[in-house]
Amino acid sequence: MRSQKILGSLEWSFNRSVFKSIGYSDEDLKRPVIGIANSWNELVPGHFNLRQVGESVKKGIHMAGGTAVEFGLIAACDGTAQGHKGMHYILPSRDMIANDIEIMVEAHQLDAIVMLGSCDKIVPAMLMAAARLDIPAIILPGGPMLGGEVFDGRKSDLTTMSESLDMLKAGKITEDVCHRLENTWGPTCGSCSFLGTANTMCSLSEAIGMTLPNGALTPAVYSERLRLGESTGFAIMNMVKNNVTARDIITIDAIKNAIRVLMAIGGSTNAVPHLSALAHELYISAETMMDLYEELSDSTPQIVKVNPAAKFDMEDFHRAGGIPQVMREISGLLEKGALTVTGQSVGENLAAMNLLYQPNRDIIKLLETPFAPQGGIAILKGNIAPKRGVTKPAAILPEMRHFTGKAVCFDSEDAAEEAILAGHIKPGDVLVIRYESPKGGPGMREMFKAMKYLYGMGLASNTAIITDGRFSGTNNGCFVGHISPEAAEGGPIAALRDGDVITIDIPNKTIHAHLTDEEIAQRLQQWQAPKRKFTKGILGIYSQLASSAHEGAVLK
Structure with missing residues (x-):
């Protein structure tokens, strides 16, 4: 045993004494x-x-x-x-x-x-x-x-709390309802x-x-x-x-x-x-x-x-x-x-499996009669995301799985949220939220609030978000995250401009800006890497060493 190499002989009595100072016995240490x-x-x-x-x-x-x-x-x-x-x-x-x-x-x-x-x-x-x-x-x-x-037809949870605040701002529910949820969702x-x-x-x-x-x-x-x-x-x-x-x-x-x-x-x-x-x-x-x-x-x-x-x-x-x-x-x-x-x-x-409860086919279907013929997550590729992006068909309405719209570009999640709340986002827009990646964020923040704000403003079914950041596991609507390479490393998402036409085609696993490779390359020649937002502490270290999302955002 590994532990016996540092506990099992007289020469390691020093280590045993450390354990014994806490109350462990000779028998414990064997x-x-x-x-x-x-x-x-x-x-x-x-x-x-x-x-x-x-x-x-x-x-x-x-x-x-x-x-x-x-x-x-x-x-x-x-x-x-x-x-x-x-x-x-x-x-x-x-x-x-x-x-x-x-x-x-x-x-x-x-x-x-x-x-x-x-x-x-x-x-x-x-x-x-x-x-x-x-x-x-x-x-x-x-x-x-x-x-x-129960709220809005299902048992409430933390995301219900967030959605209810957006509904309150839109005048759809009262403050009393929000306060009640605050005390009952968890x-x-x-x-x-x-x-x-x-x-x-x-x-x-x-x-x-x-x-x-x-x-x-x-x-x-x-x-x-x-x-x-x-x-x-x-x-x-x-x-x-x-x-x-x-x-x-x-x-x-x-x-x-x-x-x-x-x-x-x-x-x-x-x-x-x-x-x-x-x-x-x-x-x-x-x-x-x-x-x-x-x-x-x-x-x-x-x-x-x-x-x-x-x-x-x-x-x-x-x-x-x-x-x-x-x-x-x-x-x-x-x-x-x-x-x-x-x-x-x-x-x-x-x-050897024994079921404790009766199967519920409204929740877990038979393989022969699935909810969808393909998996609940899809990997997309295209001239915006040559190293891939990730989306979740399971959370997207079928009619939204092929979406074409015009880019509205933001260099942070915060700027996008302000624009949504100010009423600057219209049906048909594709919000491009970049520099929220592993290096660029740093830390690859989730676009949780942006998606929830769109929901609360009635825009979740007619707009889309693409980002080099992440999404919460609870988000729904048309979204593509984890776009790689990230903007902070000069990925094509950094070349996008307001008004560019973008097509998200989930059935065909593509995400594409209506730009030629030459146009993207020309724009990227003019691109300059932004200054790092953090230079000290763990965020300073992470912004230097983190890899892109397609590599798992591991430290390298």
Whole structure:
């Protein structure tokens, strides 16, 4: 065991004495030392229950003969950070968290690691750290919250709060309605109750095999969440015993399974750079990943529709069978030989699966009768985005999937929001929001408020947004994000001008400005790189080292 190299002999008595100063015994230090990287805090609803979940994990580890050692991680809330300076920090936090886990594991030579996290950047960071460290590792999310009071035909959630504020500004509802929603949309802790980036990434961790079956979507307040903690403790000890490490599980086949599930559930577009960042840890090229997204999107039907694409929330999705039921339905498309943290293969897990509730075919369709014949995410390419852009057909009305309009260009999200609220945006406009990329932002902010403002102003069904930034997993409307190369690196999006005609053709996977290659090249010759917005701190570092979105926005 790794830990015994620094604890198991007389020459390392210094290290043993450090552990003993905390209260560990000789017997404790003879056992496998299992780290618990816990991102619990009192700021993020999705992480508020992780202290209790962590205690359950410790219980399982101790019962199985290990010694659990817990340490904390940062975890910021995308929701709280929306629309202000804080959003610059959210994507960089992913790489910081992965680095923190690596540092703690290697500095203390831990034998294995259980990682507890629920939200948007935390789970991808944990996947990246696991692949990088290649020791026995498991991820256990905290689970989604329950849905709130019904508003506008469905159970409310955090995005309902945002939309209601726009409706208030438009005079469609009263201030009392907004105040009531403020107190009722989030009745429990847990990750947000829709299929945004948080629940998408938890689902993909389960699809990859790094989370126990049903570990992604069992609600935060269900007692089953605590039993999953105990089971995770036993599972990590079995991995140590059998010398199963993260890279035995996180393989190209496992990533293919994750992409299949992503397409089948119509998950968040943010999963694309996160999976690409994970692939980077395995030395899989960005181009290989882009080819996989395109290929598997074309051949994977979308069989799930939940909020924000339907009225059903994550508790409904869980009760319909959750990720195990989705994987069972698309099992013919999966790499069933891929190993998982259960010690069994994907195929063996599915064969042993027992449903706790009756399937709901309004939520999870049969493969033969899908909601859509292709996946819920599409990769677009064209003279604006030669290295690709990402969109979400599952969140776009069919009549909006081929859209032609005139560009209205903004060099920041803030400028676009001001224009929307001032009434300067008209039906038929294509908002071009650039310099919100990994380097240019920095931090690749989400165009969350811009999309929600369009919705509140009644423009969501007749305008479009294209950006080198990102979108929230809850956004809907015609949008293309992650445009690469980014404007800050002289990508073609930097050459666009007000009035340029742009066509977004999702069925044919293209995004095209009605400009010749010569016109774009001529404009780019006159382009000058903007000054970096931040030169110190993590944003200064990130703006220097971050790669473009198609490479996963990893630090290079």
